[in-house]
Structure formats: structure tokens, C-alpha cells
Amino acid sequence: MISPPAPDAARPHRSGRVAVVGRPNVGKSTLLNRLVGQKISITSRKPQTTRQPVTGIVTLDGAQIAIVDTPGYQNEHGGALNRALNRAVAGGLQGLDAVVWVVEALAFDRRDEAVERLLPRSVPVVVAINKCDRVRNRDELLPFIGAIAERREYAAIVPISAAKGLYLDTLLGAVVPLLPEGPPVHGADEITTANERFLAAELLREKLFEQLGDELPYSSAVEIEQFREEKGLRRIGATILVDKPGHKAIVIGAGGTRLKSIATRARRDMEALFGGKVFLEVWVRVRRGWTENGPALKRMGFDSDS
16 A cells, blocks of 8 residues: 655645546556555556546545546547547546546646646646656656646646556655545445456456557457356356358457466456455356447446447
8 A cells, every 4th residue: 555654743634536548458457456555457558448437545644536447538439439438537537536647757648638638627636757667868757747737727747657566655645635625435354346246357368468469469358157156266267259151260369278377367366356265267258249239348347329
């Protein structure tokens, strides 16, 4: 758990809701996981890995922050799924007390400009310049920060490294004063509002992308068909959905070895997160064109426009 210096005991407790936004692959999910201290939002090299907003709970001395990790906003590709993801970003910017806008150090482009246009004017925005540890010449950071500062008025601009956990105390120190006074909304031991069924699907999808990110198209998904807890053992039945029969063969692998490896790694992460034994069964099924099918997207929890 990341904690800024303990506040003055005379200061009131603060509590609020903060969204983390940015274009794909700038490190939003990695940042949320670092702040929470547990993996609750999946990560991969594949763009648009986060498909639904995930809320993490960060409890500090004198403050509690509900941090919403939104999908990466993009306007490079169309399609019903991508439109649904962009609507999820816009929806995640409602009812906030602050926004953390994540940009990549020395890599600002038109995709960031598209996100910037979505930023609300009614709430303060903190800019987190991520991956600053990768900048070889630190003298280049100051002009970059200056260029960001000139675009509009921001509450703060903080260089960070989510991957290495650098300067996250400074980031939290900039966010907490922006929150309204109020008591904690969640228990001190809560780390997310997501249920275990959702988290199980996400962890399996992460392992799918980790092992097949270069081979498997974006049109793959996970559905949890069974989730039961019996005397501390969670029995989970999951289906990996792919678009074509050839994709099914890729996921299963020779003699089922690849599917077994994916399921084993996902099960281990589930056990670590849930704190108990997991019995996981995984199947692979073909569902053609689900990313362009409005009813199918709705069944999977997306806000479809079709």
C-alpha cells in the first residue's frame, strides 16, 4: 500500500471518487494496481486490455479514494466494441471529485489530445506523466512538463513511474487535498468494488493475452459460467470466446498444453487474490462476430449502441 506522510490529526478526513484516464497503453491499470497494492486491473501489451471500468479502494491515514480505472480512449478504430469502450470512458468521467490524466513521458500525440477534450472542466485534473524512468535525458522532461502546463490549468503535474512505484506518494499528495471532507465509504480492508466473478474473468483474460498477444486477435473474451464457493474452495467454470475455429485451435494448443498453461497461471493469480483454493475449468468456444453484435455485447456487460 502506498501512503503519503500522515496528515495533521486536526485535519478533517477526506473521501472521494477519482477517475484514471488516458489513451491505450499509458499504464493506467499498472498505476491502479500499484496504488491499491494488489492486482485488480489486468495489464498486457495489447491495446484496450481494460474493457470495463474497475474501481480500486485506497485507504490512507485521513483519506479514502475510490479510483476508477477506465478503458483506454481511442479514435483510431471503429467497431461496436470500441464505441462501447469509449462510452465507458465518458461514463467514468461523471460524478467525480478529481481526475488523474495519465500521459506517457515525451510521447504526447493526437490520441492524448482526444482524451484531453473529454476532461471535465468542472473538476480538478492532476496530470501523471508516466514512464519517466525510461527518459534517459532528464533535461527533456522539464520542457515536456511546461508544454503540458500551457494547454490548460491543471491542479498538479507529477512525473511518476507506475511500473517501478516511483513518486506515487507525491501523486497521492496532490490528489487527496482535492477530495471533499467526509468519512470513509468503504471498509479499511476493501481493495475493490468489483466482485470475484468479474475478477476471475479478468485474470483469465490477462493470461490469454500474455501468452497469445501476438497470435490471437482482439476479438476474444471470457465468460464465467459457474462460480461456487464450498468450504473455502471456489469452483469456477469459464469459457474463452473466440471469433473463428482457427483461433480456438491456437488457444487450445497441441494436446491442450497451451490452454492448460493459461488456466494454471490464471488459477494461481485467483488464489493469491481471493486468499483460498480455486478449482478452475476452462473451455474454448467459437462465437462469430460478437464484437459487432449489439445483443452479444449487452450480455457481456457492455453499453451497446446497436
